Amino acid sequence: MTPVFYLLAALTLAGGLAAVLLKHLVHCALAVTVAFAGLALLFLQLDAQFAGFAQILVYIGAVAILIVFAILLTRGSELPKDGVFSRTWFVGLVIAAGVFAVLGWAVLESVSAIPEQSAVPQVTVHDIGVALVGRYVLPLEIVALLLTAATIGAVIVAMHEKVRPK
């Protein structure tokens, strides 16, 4: 493990923790953007350049902006009077800790089965494009349909309701 990995992992996890723990929603949106950026850098560290830049484009470019829009449209910048945590926060924390314990145990127990080190895969964007229109063309078309349906659906759901005359 390289120091770069530890640095990026710390950045990502700190961003995620801050997004979950901070009080102001706008600060949470900023923190989650930091976590997304850290993840994109981790992807680049894993030699997945295409996925890393797609992460930057989609998450930092679109999802973070969407979150900020939603916060501003719902007066989310005002602090709620009765705290930011749910009534059942302790149960949620226990469930999350349990899930992490199980996942961590599974990873550490299967270390011997994990491949140690392998050569850097030589994959270019050209290869990814050929695969996308070759072997993966059906999922690509389905994702295109899904994105169209989701865009139209989001607009219809968030549109002003017309007041029907009774």
Place this chain on the structure above:
Amino acid sequence: MTTLETGFASPLAGYLLVAALLFAIGLAGALVRRNAILVLIGIELMLNAANLNLIAFWRYGPHPEALTGMMFAIFSIAVAAAEAAVGLGLVIAIYRHTNTTDLDKMNRMKG
């Protein structure tokens, strides 16, 4: 006997542990916060943790030239974008209806 040191000797295990921790943080965010937008942020963090797993397995797995994990991660990013658009649209619609994004106050199916 597996210890944390041997776990981090393998780079894949390090990435998997980071992804597990990020998933747990996202899950805690989705379960603990009252604001619907924060719950969506938690879900996004969980999806991202899964993507990190996929990319790490692609990088250290036996056949990286088959691009399976990479493609899965790319499609997962696209689906997550659609999910974020619809989810935040729903939050805005609910806010218009009930004037709140507090999930503890959303306890009615009708009106």
